[in-house]
Amino acid sequence: MAPTVLLDLPDELLHNIFLHLDASSAANFGQGSKRLYKISDTVSLWRRWCRDGWRYWEEREERPHPDHSLQPATQWKQAYADKITQDKSVLGIFNDLLSTQQNRMARMHDIVENFSYDAKDVLVRQLHTSDDADDVLARRYWSGVVLGLLHRYKAVQIWDKMQWQDYPPLEDALGAFDLFIQGSSSDFELSVLKKELDDLAHDIEASDSEWRDKDHLAKAVAISRHMREHNLLGCSAETFSLMRYRFITHVLTHPDDKSSIPMQSVVIFCCVAQRLGVKAWPCNFPGKIHAVIEPPYGPSIKDTRASYTTPEDVVWMNPFDHDDILSGQAMRDMLHQMPHYSTPESQYSCLTRAYTRALVLRTGVNIITxxxxxxxxxxxxxxxxxxxxxxxxxxxxxxxxxxxxxxxxxxxxxxxxxxxxxxxxxxxxxxxxxxxxxxxxxxxxxxxxxxxxxxxxxxxxxxxxxxNANPITPRDERTNLVKYKVGQIFRHVRYGYVGAIIGWDPSCQAGEFWIQSMRVEDLPRGREQSFYHIICEDESLRYVAEENIMVLEEEPSANLLALAGRYFKRWDQENKVFVSNIQDEYPDD
The missing domain is CATH 1.20.1440 (de novo design (two linked rop proteins))
Known part of the structure; x- marks a missing residue:
């Protein structure tokens, strides 16, 4: 019996072999024959390698996106090659950023503005640099800083697009608030919010065996009731002022308390309802915001704008307070009790759908208030x-x-x-x-x-x-009395706070006002002793006299360790000091 060779296998099995290879190995394997090359050129393979290789893609018109775009294999190959090239460029810029303090901000801006989300996979990998890397603290810190800037940049881009149009989806517009405030050590993404809403919608539908038989109003009530039973709507008067209730993702992802203020309650209700086929939108009702619900067929409330009337089949809900359906007459009765809402025009503006832009404005005002x-x-x-x-x-x-x-x-x-x-x-x-x-x-x-x-x-x-490069401060005859070095941690003799030395001067170089207000001349050694620039555990930067420094030989706190990457490469466990990453400024420390 003749032995079976590779090319005797059917195309389906060869395709399966390619699935277990990475893109580079598959490309080399495909060079073995015309048949192997044809299989390696399959659309599904290159799309899969693009999807598996990168989680984040900047939306570009000329390039496919692996999550929602069907394109020829040649375009997926090109997209893969482009991402590889971009990763190398981003990593090169990031390594240059670590190597010197000069042009750091310019390099951060280069990454964010020219690569945007195409840089995010590289940054997230740097954020999770292994503990044994030579510059682990610097990589984690600076990748976090660039990620934070990238998130704020993306949030501002989302809002900027909304100035002249009612775009993007509601959860993106309000999720941008969460995106903006992400800390420097987060790889948060709006997909987290979308997944929470998707999962909530799935849970509601799966928990009701009669779901498909309900009409749109029964579904709206069921959605509100389910969310209320799971403490996803409303909050107590005592906790109403908590800031996190203003941020929709923080509401949905909190492990215990998912309470929310009226604004977020209605937005979450509407986002879930829309996923379940119910046409629900927040409306402009003053005070506690309401949801307007339209029938699946028939005129929309937007179609009656010219007459300032509302279609008979349109109803409202206040999911923050209850699960009741409210008629147009009930809503107008409430408006009649408020000043400035007595005319058909003013009432219509309160009962119709709210522009997404208006909801973002309302959220911003809520936060400031x-x-x-x-x-x-x-x-x-x-x-x-x-x-x-x-x-x-x-x-x-x-x-x-x-x-x-x-x-x-x-x-x-x-x-x-x-x-x-x-x-x-x-x-x-x-x-x-x-x-x-x-x-x-x-x-x-x-x-x-x-x-x-x-x-x-x-x-x-x-x-x-x-x-501009920072001035070089070497150890020489002028500085030989400076006792401590960059990277040592210490406790303040008088005030007890802990920090790390990030620079020094052979004598006090602060302005005269600071010297007088800090009563430097009252110190036993006055202003002529060495002074040290300090980063403290509370993130503050301070200037400390040498006589107030007591060097510690112990491991830094988690807070100090997280901040240290701005100035240091890693923690030297043996010598109990940070290894400097600012040697372009202090070359001998």
Whole structure:
């Protein structure tokens, strides 16, 4: 009996063999014969390798997307080759970013602006660098910083597209708030929100054996009832002011408490209802927002805009409070009890579908109001929250600012506020990464000559500082009395806080005002002793006299370890010091 050779196998088995190979091995294997090449050129194979190789794809018109695009194999091959090339380019830029402090911000902007989500897989891999890597802390830290900027950039892009059109889907528009505030160590994606909504819709349908026999109103009531039974609607008066209730993804992904304020309750209800074939949208009802529900067939409420009337078959619900169906008359009766809503035109505007832009504006105002009138929720004190809200308000009010003086005044107020905040945080060494966002989206919106010139000057100063190399500070005769080195951790003798040394001066180089206010001259060794630049566990940067430093020979805390990557490569367990990544500035430490 003659032995079976590879090419004796049917095409189906050969195709199966290719499935167990990576794209590079498969391409080489396909060179064995015309038949193997033909099989290796199969559309499903190259689409699979694209899908398995990368989780994140920037949407581009000229390139297929493996999740929702059917294209010839040649295009999938090209898409695969393009992604390989892009990964190499992104990794090269990122490695350059780690190698020197010079042009770090410019390289971050290069990655975010020129590659966007095509860079995300590379960044996520760097975020999860193995513990034994030589520069593990630096890779994890800086990839997190770039990811954070990328998320904010993507959120602003989503809102920017909504200025002149009711786009994108509701969950994307509100999920952008969650995307914006993601910390520097997160690979969060809007797909998390979509999956939560998909799973919730599936659970509702699967739990009801008579689901397919229900009409649209019975389904709407069943959806509301199911969500209420699982504590997905409403919240108590005591917890109403919690900041996380304003962020839809944080509501849905919380392990225990999924309560939400009226805005988020209605949005979640409508997103789930739409997945289950019920035509439900948030409406503009004042106070507690409601949902408007249309029949599957018949006129839409949008079709009666000219007459300011609502079709008889359209109903409303307030899922935050109850599962009842509300008629048009019941809704108008409630509006009659409120000032300014007595005319057919004003009532119609309250009962019709709300533009997605209006819902984003409402969410931004809710966040700002919560910050002004309520104490911060634990873990939600970050300035990124207010920054996020202001950015949404500026983006959503831009188109309305041209329509009347009141909208224009609010728009300009929010613009002035975000520019003032940006300037203040830049002075403290924060938000420098977001210069790209301000340059691209805020600077063109400023009408005042003075304000525009001020922001342009700030951005120019940031870029100049980023492009200039830090002065080199070697160990020599002038600095031989500096006792401690970059990378050592210490405890402050007087105040007890712990930090790591990130720089030093042979004598106090602070301004005279700081020296007087800190009473440096009252120290036993005064201003002529060495002073050290410090990064503390609470993320603050400080300037500490040598006599107040007590070096520790113990492992750093988790907080300090997470921050250390900005200045250090890794933790040296044997010598109990951080290994410097700023040797272009302190070459001998």
């Amino acid at each position: 919560t910050m002004q009138f309520h104490r911060p929720s634990p873990g939600w004190e970050t300035p990124n929250i207010a920054f996020c809200a202001l950015w949404s308000l500026i983006s959503m009010s831009q188109s309305d600012a041209t329509k009347n003086r009141e909208y224009l005044a609010r728009h300009q107020h929010w613009l002035s506020q975000i520019v003032n905040w940006f300037e203040g945080y830049v002075q403290d060494g924060l938000w420098l990464d977001d210069a790209l966002l301000f340059e691209k989206y805020i600077l063109p919106l400023l009408n005042g000559v003075e304000e525009k010139a001020r922001l342009a000057q700030i951005l120019q100063q940031i870029r100049i500082a980023d492009s």
